[in-house]
Amino acid sequence: MQLSAPEFYTRFARAYDALARRGPFVATLRRALADALDPEPGATVVEFGCGTGANRPYIEELVGSDGRYVGVDFAPGVLRVARERDRERYRNRDEEDGNGGEYVRGDAARPPLRDDGVDACCGAFVVGMLPDPAAAVREWADLVGPGGRIALLDLARTTRPGWRALNPAFRLFVRAGSPPGTARSLERSPATVQDERVAAAHRALREACADTEYRTLLGGFARVSAGTVE
Numbered sequence: 477m478q479l480s481a482p483e484f485y486t487r488f489a490r491a492y493d494a495l496a497r498r499g500p501f502v503a504t505l506r507r508a509l510a511d512a513l514d515p516e517p518g519a520t521v522v523e524f525g526c527g528t529g530a531n532r533p534y535i536e537e538l539v540g541s542d543g544r545y546v547g548v549d550f551a552p553g554v555l556r557v558a559r560e561r562d563r564e565r566y567r568n569r570d571e572e573d574g575n576g577g578e579y580v581r582g583d584a585a586r587p588p589l590r591d592d593g594v595d596a597c598c599g600a601f602v603v604g605m606l607p608d609p610a611a612a613v614r615e616w617a618d619l620v621g622p623g624g625r626i627a628l629l630d631l632a633r634t635t636r637p638g639w640r641a642l643n644p645a646f647r648l649f650v651r652a653g654s655p656p657g658t659a660r661s662l663e664r665s666p667a668t669v670q671d672e673r674v675a676a677a678h679r680a681l682r683e684a685c686a687d688t689e690y691r692t693l694l695g696g697f698a699r700v701s702a703g704t705v706e
């Protein structure tokens with residue numbers, strides 16, 4: 477069975493949503509991303525490759541009800557689940573309590589928004605899926621402009637000596653989470669390609685930003701970078 481990435485994420489949107497919200501350590505990782513992004517209250521934040529919107533509550537907590545969250549994804553199925561989750565979340569609250577979040581179908585590599593009101597951009601577990609992640613990060617930097625914030629959260633094989641023994645298991649995890657046929661179409665191990673893309677994206681963030689911060693979590697498997705665009 478050959479599925480494109482948008483078809484894969486559309487087909488497994490509900491299963492992905494369960495993992496994205498209740499999987500081990502996800503709350504810690506999502507909080508680390510939002511804290512690193514550090515948007516001002518009232519800011520407009522765009523998340524590229526937003527999936528089912530699992531980061532939205534963490535970002536919303538920081539931007540408050542005057543801020544705005546916009547999620548961009550190319551898979552219609554995940555956007556459907558994201559909208560459903562928002563309806564459940566805000567069902568018992570006044571309309572104004574939500575921060576005016578919205579979901580837009582589009583390509584993270586070619587932002588479908590040209591709005592100088594975007595204050596911050598982020599991506600979680602997405603740059604490993606982009607053929608040219610560094611170019612995408614540069615696009616995001618252009619979108620927020622000087623003074624805007626960018627943050628990335630990704631998984632890649634660890635380089636920490638005590639944890640490297642788990643890299644083969646991580647490799648299987650990456651393969652299992654990739655659309656069928658990925659290894660064949662890449663002609664390389666999906667984990668190797670993911671490592672390279674993650675490194676390229678985080679490097680591009682450092683090149684585009686001043687005052688960057690970088691931290692690793694979960695034994696070095698999770699990487700968070702953030703900075704202010706120069």
Ligand SMILES: C[S@@+](CC[C@H](N)C(=O)[O-])C[C@H]1O[C@@H](n2cnc3c(N)ncnc32)[C@H](O)[C@@H]1O
Binds near residue numbers: 525527529550600605
């Ligand atoms: C591993 S999921 C991460 C979802 C979400 N960021 C999270 O933290 O749970 C990757 C998401 O990126 C989306 N994606 C991958 N490549 C994309 C692209 N070029 N443009 C837009 N979305 C993309 C997929 O459809 C999927 O929803």
